[in-house]
Amino acid sequence: MTHRSPIDPREVSRDHPDIAASLNARIGIVAVIIVCQLWALTAALDAWLGGDVGAVWWLLVFQAAAFVSALLLWIASPRS
Amino acid sequence: MNEETHARRKLLDRIREDRLVTRRDYLRMLVTVSGGLLAGTAAVASGIFRRHGDGPAPAKKVADAVAPGESFTFSYPGEDDPAIGVRLADGSLVAYSSVCTHLACAVLWIKDSGNLECPCHDGVFDVGSGEVLAGPPPRPLPRIRLDERSDGIYATGVTL
DSSP: OOOOOSSOHHHHHHHOHHHHHHHHHHHHHHHHHHHHHHHHHHHHHHHHHTTOHHHHHHHHHHHHHHHHHHHHHHHTSOOO | OOHHHHHHHHHHHHHHHSOOOOHHHHHHHHHHHHHHHHHHHHHHHHTOSOOTTOSOOOOEEEESOOOTTOEEEEEOSSTTOEEEEEEOTTSOEEEEEOBOTTTOOBOEEETTTTEEEETTTTEEEETTTOOEEESSOOSOOOEEEEEEETTEEEEEEEEO
16 A cells, blocks of 8 residues: 655645745755754853853843744745 | 565555655644754753753862962862862962863863863863864853862862
8 A cells, every 4th residue: 555645845836836936945054043052052152151041031031032933934935 | 376476465455555644744743843952942941951050059178278380179068069270470379160161171281382182172262261262162161169278279169
């Protein structure tokens, strides 16, 4: 017995190029957000160890905003 | 059907049964990673990484007398907080955490160069301020405040 996914990415690309392009763009944006978050995590650790607690809290706010942005991009992404 | 062909068919069947990963699935994975990075930063802010001098730092006698140009080692405020003190040529006393801010090797007083140096990766710290002069350390050394009293030298606190 073989199993087929209800959504075949190849069919989405072929039949709904607009949806595929939208999802590709969202993936790209979230990837950039994650790179920024990686920087923020290392900066937060450096600030914490250096005793700059204020900077740590600002970076935490940035991380939360970045995560919410990524979450919204996912929630609002088009479904096939 | 020989055994090799049978195994090959089973493998192909297994691959065909695998669910294809959609773009939304990739997006969900990336959002999960984003949440993990947020959680990591929250953990940093909550203080899971211990810093030199965290916790109470009551005054503690760390040496009796030190000649100019000489150094002494001690633990302050806890037994797991190694530190190094130096009496400079002008008679003033300074002390720092002896844990290098790069990769936690022991920092040494090098009398000839007049600096604190980490031998692991050639990190160099200014003995007067604890600032990084050379090498890979990203931060200055935490400073330990000293108080010279009639009965000896006391450590009285830590400044990150």
